[in-house]
Amino acid sequence: MNEKNQPENEWKLDNPLDEEWDTEEWDTLDDNQAGDGKRSHPLFKVAAILIIMAFVALSYAWLPSIWTTNFDFLKQDKALSDDDIVRRCKPAVVIIQTTRTGEAAAIQGTGFNLEPGGMIVTNRHVVEGASTVEVTFSDDKRLFSQDIDMLDGYDLAIVWLKGKGLPSLPVSDRMAKIGQSVTIIGNPRGFQGVSCRGEVKEYYKTDSGMLVFTIGVAVAPGSSGSPVLDEQGRLVGIVYAAGKIAIDGEEQDRAIAIPSIALLNLSKDKPGN
Template sequence: MRSLPLFIATLTTSIALSTLPASGQQRQLPSSQAEVQLSFAPVVKQTTPAVVNIYTRKVVQQRQQVASPLLNDPFFRQFFGDQLRLQQQKPRVQNSLGSGVIVESDGLIVTNYHVIREADQITVALSDRREFEAKVVRTDERVDLAVLKIEAKGLPTLSLRDSDTIEVGDLVLAIGNPFGVGQTVTTGIVSGLARTNAGITDYNFFIQTDAAINPGNSGGALVTMDGRLIGINTAIYSRSGGSIGIGFAIPANMVRTMIAGGADANAKVVRAWFGASGQPVTQDLASSLNLARPYGVLINGTFPGSPAERAGLMPGDVVTAIDGREVDDPESLRFRIATLPIGSSAELSYFRKGQAMKTQATLIAPPENPPRDETQMKGNQPLAGATIVNLSPAMVEELGIPGPSQGVMITDIAQGSPAGRVGFRPGDLMVQVNATQIDTVTSLRTAMEKPSQSGWKITFKRGEETLTASFKR
């Protein structure tokens, strides 16, 4: 990475050369004391007090072999040898570190979920070296964000900037605690927007930057030159574990949905629901749909009563923008909807049979219809020990699965249960038992309680595969 003086010199030279003829290859020194003293220091002083270090402790049970006292007896050692070594569980403390950002002066902090996952103790260290124990207010593993609270007042904060206002090439600073060396600031530019193929969270939509981000930076701040938070640093692309200039940050507009409930631990994160499934538009699809280029989301279907259906969308329509913001794939569409408030109206731009159209969709929370009716199967049958639920839009969002939004799914398998022994897994979607189509938990329970004379023939979906298994009574 270029050092700061080299960066400034290069910038000054390019400005000077723009006034010269094309053949001019002169280089120019800074023309004033102010140009020599150009620095990011004012922005750093403004923003770093609001970035914290986060230390977590987790107690894990580690298995190890210990010698039996019988090994001291030569007779037993001769005949049994290492068989006299015993397996013993020994507690071990795991320590990890990350970063966070103060977003409210009374101690509300946002960080990555993976920084505090399963932690038994969370300690927050401020830039002035004060330390506080933190409690978790809310988490959302689907977006890899968590909100913490410490008991402190009058803390420095970072205000959130609309992440849709930045452009590729804008200067940014990444602030965090890489490798535990202490608070560190690195600089770079926005390298890309709307990165949806990073495979990091369920809501794939990231700001890419070449500012150096390393382990320990997770949860730290990505700030713009006006000193506002544009994203939460969350991941890097690396083969070695170190920064190679490809880092990803969760946009501030998604962060805003996490902190909307403030310090209220009962305020759950509920995101707006669209209620349509779709696929990316390829070059071949674009040609067949008379589109000038491949972009947008081709609608495959709409959920009855959903905002998408009420807005008049139909299978075959191609949604190209939400509130004027272009969408290139289903991940972009999902992100745009998820960052809008429930009850708000979104303007949808779409093509229908080659004609550009617009409509309004009033966004709602995903409904839990039908009720989940969570049930653990019991009795002398192959699904005993499996926990099943009715799928609904709300359940699909809660489970973080792409769909479908209807049917009966296994969400858990009890250890050592018949369901586990015969090979069922969480995520299996029940389709049919013998001649009975399965659409509710009640229908599955009834079908399993009344097997045919030969037993049960169960058809289920696992991912994209449809499987059938037969079990005797």
Template sequence: MKQFLSFLLAAIAGGLIALGGVSLLDNESDISSSDIPVQQVSYINKAPIPGGNMIDFTKAAQMANPVVVHITATAGKANASNNSKSDDPFRFFFGEEQPMSGSGSGVIYTADGYIVTNSHVVEFADDLEVILYDNRQFKAKVIGINKKTDLAIIKIEANDLPTLEFADSDKAQVGEWTLAVGNPFDLMSTVTAGIISAKGRSLRLLKDRDAIESFIQTDAAVNPGNSGGALIDANGRLLGINTAIASQTGVFQGYSFAIPINLVKRIADDIIEYGSYKRAFLGVNIYPLDSETAQSLGIKISQGVVIDRIEDNGSAQYAGLYPKDVIVKVDEKEIRGVPDLAEAIGLSKVGDVIDVTINRKGQTLTIPVKMRPEPDN
């Protein structure tokens, strides 16, 4: 029987863990407490890396631990009910008016108390408590949420907090070592290691046609409670925000996914300044190029994104893009598929002029596109 992986979010107030689908994964704290099952493992003598150099993660871990916080989020009766009505199979037994509590992680974004986390960690919360690495506790308030990227900014009243240098996630390479830092199962300040397995992954997690998904995939162990925690590189720089795992059981089984820091910065800075993400709008319906489509279009390229339809009053319409144009590059970023284009446009700002390189009937053209605001904005 064919089995499917589920892509799971470590949520504050989720519901059913469904194999073969997209679902939220609880890390609820109002369930009766029990010991986490622990097994002893034997010592493994790891072979040295060719060339005789072992990678030392101790400095990176020491830099990251003080920057990652524990978040406890409590939803009042109304929010708990709203979050559970549609997907909670146990509401028949327990009713729909129970407060819900859960936990996740966050990363200190600025020294004056702004913290970045996942929107699914805090979106239903009426009360937020943040515990720092030094065990100081603060009440927090939500500054802004963007569900289309699963990012949120919360704020505590504190100063002189530690922060991390930002990596350039565009320059991260498959095969690079990374560390995931967070609070899985309420195990504070847990650090795991793995390599970047892939970039530009789209999992259709966010259930929105305009969602921006271009995840960094790693094999660093991530579990419930890690959501909103840090993915850092071997130099201790912030590379991404951990968001999801691929699992058949609800716990880590090999792959985890993080939002790249370049996108995080773009959205976080907007939320801090304006209270929301001011998204630029290209205004196209697209699909990935495949060999059959390339043949039907009479073009000799194998990667790109095909414009299916141009939306009215979008940036693409005003710039002179047309259906059947194949987008292959935005500025200097190669566009291999839909996630690459979604991230590139997501990084742009309203008023920016970006160079969109297309293949039109076999001819390569570069068209300047002035980015217009999303219609709702």
């Protein structure tokens, strides 16, 4: 990889809990959801604050700035709602919700389908340890699976379904180019099929040796596993984390994605399906 594509600036994590983080790690983007009624964890406090803010913002016209600040990711989605790529690709983007044996909490993320029979790609950290995965398509069709494969060397997983005629995405056989415009479709903060668009910024390898690239756009929790699409609507990457980078003293948001070439050697026919 050319050295000019390596980021030379300091990375900083997005962190709603204001804790100290190692700059060599990033925030993953799955949503943790409470299932046992306990409220002692800081995430429950954040959720409670968001609920209160939503109620107040809807009740008082003098608080629009609070509402728009927390839901800025919906602005670009509105502008892209009639975009051809978004309309064509959105049906293949799914909500992933997992349950784990012995745990009441659930994790929600995003995934997408590559085969009419059901080959769902998402992040490993969304489904790892799950006893059951629930997959919901944009038409509210729900399918369940316990058939999950993890991809060695990548934060990626495949959830196999027993479906028929399911909407799917094509995969590009080329890597996204720096400066190329790409589109992300995900399910952040409980919203379904939210789209955003930005430019590919840089490529580099993580400490574990995983090749990733960054996109100049902000993505919210729940976006883990979102497809990154080129100008033809072909898959070029999978979102798995987010962060900020300081350039000339100014912080810029980044989505961090795994190139889709990691999927090219996979068999699209699960034995036994």
